[in-house]
Amino acid sequence: MTDFEPWTPADAAEWIAVPGADDDKYSRGVLGVVTGSSSYPGAAVLGVEAALHTGVGMVRYLGPARASDFVLHRRPEAVTSPGRVQAWLLGSGVDPDHLDDETRDGFATGASSGLPLVLDAGALSLREEATGPVVLTPHLRELARAAGREVDDVAADPGDAAVRAAGEWGCTVLVKGHRTYVASPGGTRLVAASAPSWLATAGAGDALGGVLGALLATHADEIAADPEATARLAATASVVHGIAASRASGGGPITVLGLIDALPATIASLVRGGSTEA
Incomplete structure (x- = not known):
């Protein structure tokens, strides 16, 4: 196992932007x-919801359109009209083998923008076309498929x-799981372990993409x-996502909308430097 530095709530708090009066x-x-x-419209809702609750x-x-x-x-x-942005989130809930025109055009715009990109699910292969900084957010099966490896090999470490993926692809890689690993081609190695086991549920990755x-x-x-x-921002997203999940769970089952609803209070607690508990 490569040495990874734990990324704590205190670390995450330093990477949350609090708006000023101006x-x-x-x-x-x-x-x-x-x-x-069209098949997975909910992924769009969850990502947008999570981004807005995180703070943009x-x-x-x-x-x-659907x-x-x-x-x-x-x-x-x-x-829903084009205009200036500072970063892009692409790919959650998208089948890369069946792209509609809006998605294909949006992917091309984001990849060529030179801006920071979060590439999830159906957009992972855009790393080869991206002109700006990239964070990939695969789960174990997606990473194995993209890297041409067996899932068991990836899951073992x-x-x-x-x-390995960060070095080969030249971008930051966040591997989702109960313990989330983040590696950059420049040598940063971070691990976040704030998520409860109840977070293994459909849509959790879509929300993480929105937070990031x-x-x-x-x-x-x-x-x-x-x-x-x-x-550092990828690890921060994992910490915020995991703490919000714990707040929403209270030790029991969780819904992703419940997690998203807990994001503002989680962020408020982090920036105050207080307890991260509900």
């Missing part, structure tokens, strides 16, 4: 989102798998100054 919706960060599909000035949702309808029904403040996308959008300047910032 901030507006643009300076607070705008996240572009191309997620969901605006979300631009530019995915397929998913867009779901997003706007749930979050009418989401914007997910930290090492993250390190929001953090990238609110820290675009830091990423431009220090490429290793993407790894």
